[in-house]
């Protein structure tokens with residue numbers, strides 16, 4: 001692992017790091033913010049999964065999370081959204097391939113050789129940061145994400161009961177098997193395999209019995225993707241039917257951008273901090 005950059009911010013350390021990933025068989029870059037409290041002892045970790053077209057850099061530059069992380073003593077981990085580099089498959093369109101890994105392990109060629117973002121974010125990256133940063137308390141973790149990353153956060157939390165004390169999301173794709181972005185991705189990455197697809201669909205997972213303790217979700221009322229791609233009402237219905245306590249808020253006038261995410265990320269971090277103790 002190599003440090004690409006390190007800067008002081010809000011009394012903490014904002015790092016960008018790179019390493020060779022066994023999961024994706026590529027180099028991978030991620031960012032990690034360590035709050036000032038990490039200099040005195042171990043701090044909880046919030047993982048943030050980004051949306052379509054993003055790298056680690058979008059939230060790191062535009063997420064405005066550092067003040068809240070420093071106030072609450074939270075570390076903030078932001079991985080990339082796909083493998084990149086020579087030999088990594090891509091296809092025309094920003095909703096597939098590079099920047100659009102959908103947090104799954106692809107089974108179909110040509111994607112399967114590198115697109116293994118599920119293994120990367122659920123196993124390899126947490127193990128790496130746990131080894132490299134003794135100041136992280138991996139028994140106190142939370143997860144959140146935006147859009148495709150909201151889908152990632154929900155599915156990762158639902159399939160790892162007990163690992164995350166809290167899960168939240170911004171404008172998540174809640175039922176990828178039922179919307180164009182998800183259908184296109186699962187068609188390419190899984191050849192449309194219905195069982196694999198179902199295991200990466202938050203609403204379907206809840207229907208099949210997966211649970212989290214509680215959820216906090218914000219969506220923008222003026223998000224152009226709301227009705228066609230995000231469909232938060234399906235998550236509300238699934239949570240009502242399954243008894244998952246969920247706060248799903250429609251934020252009037254907000255769109256899908258980082259102007260929306262950054263407006264509520266501080267509130268989400270305060271909510272995570274309350275659960276992380």
Ligand SMILES: N[C@@H](CCC(=O)N[C@@H](CS)C(=O)NCC(=O)O)C(=O)O
Pocket residue numbers: 050051052053054058062094146147148256257258
């Ligand atoms: N590129 C698409 C938009 C894709 C998009 O909105 N991506 C979101 C996540 S789903 C994002 O965070 N984009 C990067 C950014 O705003 O920095 C378009 O032109 O309509």
